[in-house]
Amino acid sequence: MPDFTNAAIAQYFDELGDLYELDGAVVHRVMAYRNAAKAVRDAPVSVAALAKEGRVTTLPGIGKTLEEKIVTLLDTGGIPSLDRLRAKFPPGLLDMTRLPGLGPKRARKLFDDLRIDSLDALREAAESERLRGVRGFGPKFEQAVLEAFAAGVAERPAPRVLLPRALGIGEQITSALRSLPGVDRVELAGSARRLADSVKDLDVIATASDPKALTGAFARLDVIESAGSAGENAVRGRTHSGLAVDVRVVEPDLFGNLLQHFTGSKDHNMQLREAMVRRGLHVSEYGILDDATGETTRCAREEEVYERLGLAWIPPELREGRGELEAAAAGTLPRLIEVSDLKGELHSHTVLSDGRQTAEEMALAARERGLEYIAHTDHSATHGFGNHVDPDTLKAQIEHVRELNERIEGIELLIGTETNILPDGSPDYDDELLAELDWVVGSVHTSFGMAEHEMTKRLVAACEHPWIDAIGHPTGRKIERRKPYAVDMNRVIEAAARTHTMLEINAAPDRRDLNDVHARNARDAGVKILIDSDAHGVRELALARWGVATARRAWLTPDDVANTRPWPEFAAMRKRARA
DNA sequence: GCCGTTTTCGGCCCGACTGTTTTCAGTCG
Numbered sequence: 208m209p210d211f212t213n214a215a216i217a218q219y220f221d222e223l224g225d226l227y228e229l230d231g232a233v234v235h236r237v238m239a240y241r242n243a244a245k246a247v248r249d250a251p252v253s254v255a256a257l258a259k260e261g262r263v264t265t266l267p268g269i270g271k272t273l274e275e276k277i278v279t280l281l282d283t284g285g286i287p288s289l290d291r292l293r294a295k296f297p298p299g300l301l302d303m304t305r306l307p308g309l310g311p312k313r314a315r316k317l318f319d320d321l322r323i324d325s326l327d328a329l330r331e332a333a334e335s336e337r338l339r340g341v342r343g344f345g346p347k348f349e350q351a352v353l354e355a356f357a358a359g360v361a362e363r364p365a366p367r368v369l370l371p372r373a374l375g376i377g378e379q380i381t382s383a384l385r386s387l388p389g390v391d392r393v394e395l396a397g398s399a400r401r402l403a404d405s406v407k408d409l410d411v412i413a414t415a416s417d418p419k420a421l422t423g424a425f426a427r428l429d430v431i432e433s434a435g436s437a438g439e440n441a442v443r444g445r446t447h448s449g450l451a452v453d454v455r456v457v458e459p460d461l462f463g464n465l466l467q468h469f470t471g472s473k474d475h476n477m478q479l480r481e482a483m484v485r486r487g488l489h490v491s492e493y494g495i496l497d498d499a500t501g502e503t504t505r506c507a508r509e510e511e512v513y514e515r516l517g518l519a520w521i522p523p524e525l526r527e528g529r530g531e532l533e534a535a536a537a538g539t540l541p542r543l544i545e546v547s548d549l550k551g552e553l554h555s556h557t558v559l560s561d562g563r564q565t566a567e568e569m570a571l572a573a574r575e576r577g578l579e580y581i582a583h584t585d586h587s588a589t590h591g592f593g594n595h596v597d598p599d600t601l602k603a604q605i606e607h608v609r610e611l612n613e614r615i616e617g618i619e620l621l622i623g624t625e626t627n628i629l630p631d632g633s634p635d636y637d638d639e640l641l642a643e644l645d646w647v648v649g650s651v652h653t654s655f656g657m658a659e660h661e662m663t664k665r666l667v668a669a670c671e672h673p674w675i676d677a678i679g680h681p682t683g684r685k686i687e688r689r690k691p692y693a694v695d696m697n698r699v700i701e702a703a704a705r706t707h708t709m710l711e712i713n714a715a716p717d718r719r720d721l722n723d724v725h726a727r728n729a730r731d732a733g734v735k736i737l738i739d740s741d742a743h744g745v746r747e748l749a750l751a752r753w754g755v756a757t758a759r760r761a762w763l764t765p766d767d768v769a770n771t772r773p774w775p776e777f778a779a780m781r782k783r784a785r786a
Numbered sequence: 787g788c789c790g791t792t793t794t795c796g797g798c799c800c801g802a803c804t805g806t807t808t809t810c811a812g813t814c815g
Contacts, residue, residue: 235788235797242788270787271788342806347805468800480799486791489799490800492801
């Protein structure tokens, strides 16, 4: 039997958490399963392998009981308690909790009293006004259910917006609010400030001498379609594009507390508060209450919040509950990479395949951005969109780029390729041709539906190929649009480390692939990371910033990223230079 | 179910809002 990936094991624990919640278990037990799922999902090594070695309890949140469950899963392919709970609660029960105001407790109540076990049954019961007969439910709830169905909430989860678009809207709003008279500070908080892959809504916080004037002005902004009060000094709006925006206005001496609170993440704040309660400090958006003195500290600046708690200020990108609190306490937070650290672009396209500009135009634009080298990596012979590059065309391009490199000053031009990794793991040019290039990225563009162990074998074989320097967008995901293909990334990372194959963080904002967790695990395993724009035109060279965002969320320093080095140093790090 | 500057039991974040309730449990962020 193939090993379970961390993601697969994590999914079992998430499901167990959901089902135990329906079963009425104490919340802390449910939390334990969800914490365990997160720990397993983020683990830098194979949890299955750890379990076999008897060391899985070294992971935070995995104790004796969960160790047993993992071992049983590996041995038998299942978990008895999960089978029992699945038999007890129909799958539709969990779907029902997608409705606003309907959590596990109330869903269970409807199941017990009315045998409602699906969204369809729930809608029917609301229409026939049978819900109001249950204690704790009334006409307003029935109405809310029907409204949710009418809005299509039940069918599809609310769409998330990709980070660049969310930031664009957010910056438009914050700059408009900043220009108002009597407005002091305005900042974007939430997942947008943490530079997450995508965001559900925007959080804006501000200080102003006249809060009512600010919330009123927000409601009248061109981008805002509708807005309504959300309590004192707060307003909730919706943009024409459907993005929810929350604005809160506070007194200046609480701005730091509020910014910290609303930047999150939930995990970060929970861990922070738990750790501080042990020291007699209670952290909330209203300040820091000290049990010893009974006094509450209010902070105008966010730095003061962390300082008061004895912690270094933590960059928002790190606030995901992945060890940042321990590092901040120990003074070991990393010096995170910045866009200005990048010196080379190793993945870009020209008109030779599907790009919009010539190699010369791309090179000049890269030089303009301050880069010291750029590799032209057009698609290969089996690209399949009518713009593939056959071997003879590539040979001519080698000559062309070499000639350009002679002529263009101030930047090193490299000729490379983004070769397709065929289903058997081999590239689609022969080795003699690849050997003539300066640089080879190998990517999967076909046969996404392979079984996990086949896809893993395919990528491991690509890593083992002597002329493939790096793997491009290693999981093939498109954020909010396409799941990653099934692959055991821990095995691929291990192979990349062993073969000195670099792994790319593709910076296209809908890819960001490797993601933050994989990139951090790869770095920990000794893999050198690339940050590439995958530009198909000169303007897209700027997309590198989204790759840097992912790298920062992965705790990467300039040293962890190969293309922060000048060309001669980078050249020597290539697999082909090591042979 | 996990975990330990309140170590092997008794804790395990904070606050607002909602609808249904006579004081609050459940939900949400």
